[in-house]
Amino acid sequence: MYYAIICIFNNITKVWSSQDFFLMINKRLFSKTNPLEFGHCLLVPEPDRCHPQVLTPLAVQMGIETVLLSADPGFRVGFNTLGGFASVNHLHLHCYYLNHQLRIKTSPAEPILPKKNLCGLLDFPGGFLFYTRGPHLDLTVNAVCSLADIMLDGNIAHNLFITRGCPPRRERDPSVSRNGVRVIVWPRLSCFGAKEELAFNVALCELAGHLPFKNRDDYETVTEDEVQEIIRKYLLPQEEFREIKVSEYLINKKIT
Template identity: 50%
Template sequence: MAVSAGSNETSYLLPPNREAWEERGVPDFVYGPKELTREGVQWPGTPPGPPDTRPPPSPFDSALCSAWRQRMELGLFRYRLGELQTRTLPGPVGFVAQLNVERGVQRRRPQNIRSVRQAFDPQEFNFNKIRPGEILFRLCRRDPDPPGGPQDVDVLVMINVSPLERGHVLLVPEPARGLPQRLLPCALRAGLEAVLLSLHPGFRVGFNSLGGLASVNHLHLHGYYLAHRLPVEGAPSEPLDPGGRVHLLWAVPAPGFLYYARGPGPCLEALIGRVCRATDYLTDHKIAHNVFVTRGAPPGEASFSPTLTGVRVILWPRKASFGVKEGEAFNVALCELAGHLPVKTAQDFSGLTEAAALALIQDCLLPPAQAAENLKDGAKPLQNQ
């Protein structure tokens, strides 16, 4: 069943029982370029509320949040996620720490990943093996532009059964193809457009490479709502190439590449190509990495404005890490590098300091000289574009 992004009807996402999922099949959420929000997204002046009430939700937000809540009521998650204890750590960085004990205890054990370039193994757990009810809808981009534009790719939006926060989903492009966890333009485009379909400033999308704490070797991105600002939204940066197409984001826990687009169109398509060329370079050289997509300010000086004028994509090269480190307050992947720290125990949550968080993060980064070399080499292909 196909429903337009402009429709206010979301009941199509709410089958009455488990059997109805098999009968109806996966519903479609169909959208085009006109549904991508270019401007007007901002943090409210008062502390933001739940993602489905403030600011007013878009059709995408309504569809995702209503279907996600229903799956929670039906018990399809590994645990029932309530309101998470949250605090901002004192200090200049502005880390947002959240206590999520259940995720630390009950999430699925990561696969046995041995290489950043490991092939897809259909015998291992993958997203073709999930329960039908875990799929919320199919994200269908329908572009009326003439041939030569981006190819339409259907992306399944499914729950993460061990959620970080409310609305935590996975974006999985054409899972039947058995693609390994290597960032492709179709996947990054889906993530960027999901952010642009949302009117909530705290809806973010990210990608963990193999060795960058991806726990499943099957191409996917994470998307979730966090009703708090993060350091990477307005952190300062400096250009790495003469055309200003890629910047160095430096005043956050980890230095990384910063890419920016004001909205959909040729600028966004160029950004997708640049990011994927950089991640291809890192993957080919067996360098783990994490990617984070958020509404944010243009590159340059630090910005503290509540208005988010475009989309920032941050790419971090990092040390390869395979498996979960036991005994640490948190594991370092895409959200931790952005300043969101899901903490595993009450003791660590109450005692965590900015200095301790920075030490954990910096232990996962490449040595400064190697990081600088990778940043420089990764920018080279962009300089003549």
């Protein structure tokens, strides 16, 4: 059966008013009734324009700016497409606080398209890395959206994670400043329908190394090898991943 990652729109502006945390210009912040972590909210760009769950330049810019504006290094922002464990088809990003170090903040990377701030992660699970220190975000925002467009055209689900982190380097160096922002994008295999009863789902936070387990038994008994095996089931095959890296659209598109 064929599933598309662009589908019928779901209107989440109809959520209970008690979940409407506060209104900003052209955006809303909704509290989560089943939070992943402390302060878990949904950041909804231009809610009244009824965007589907597809990354837009405004959404990416809001995600990066929110992390840059936060004084807490544990503040994270993320995004799931349909097929990547998004629950509803109305444009939204997740934001929450995680008071633990994540390896993804210092994971080594190699350049793919330096002029577009695009690198490839060298650690498992492999993904695309963009880095910026601000305040000018157009280059990074447009490059992220160009990558998202390629995956949308190929009906490839993906997850995005934004966190404070260090500049891309081939070798891990914990002493390097982590004041910049890392934007990581993982192309992945789609998963539709009921969520499988595994130890954990594989979405934005799990790919980043934050594993919210569904029950205590799995939390206490699962091994690192088992975690990697679960995640590997959802990773895009290497050949398809390489095709995205060498896409003529990504290489040749002009970024202003």
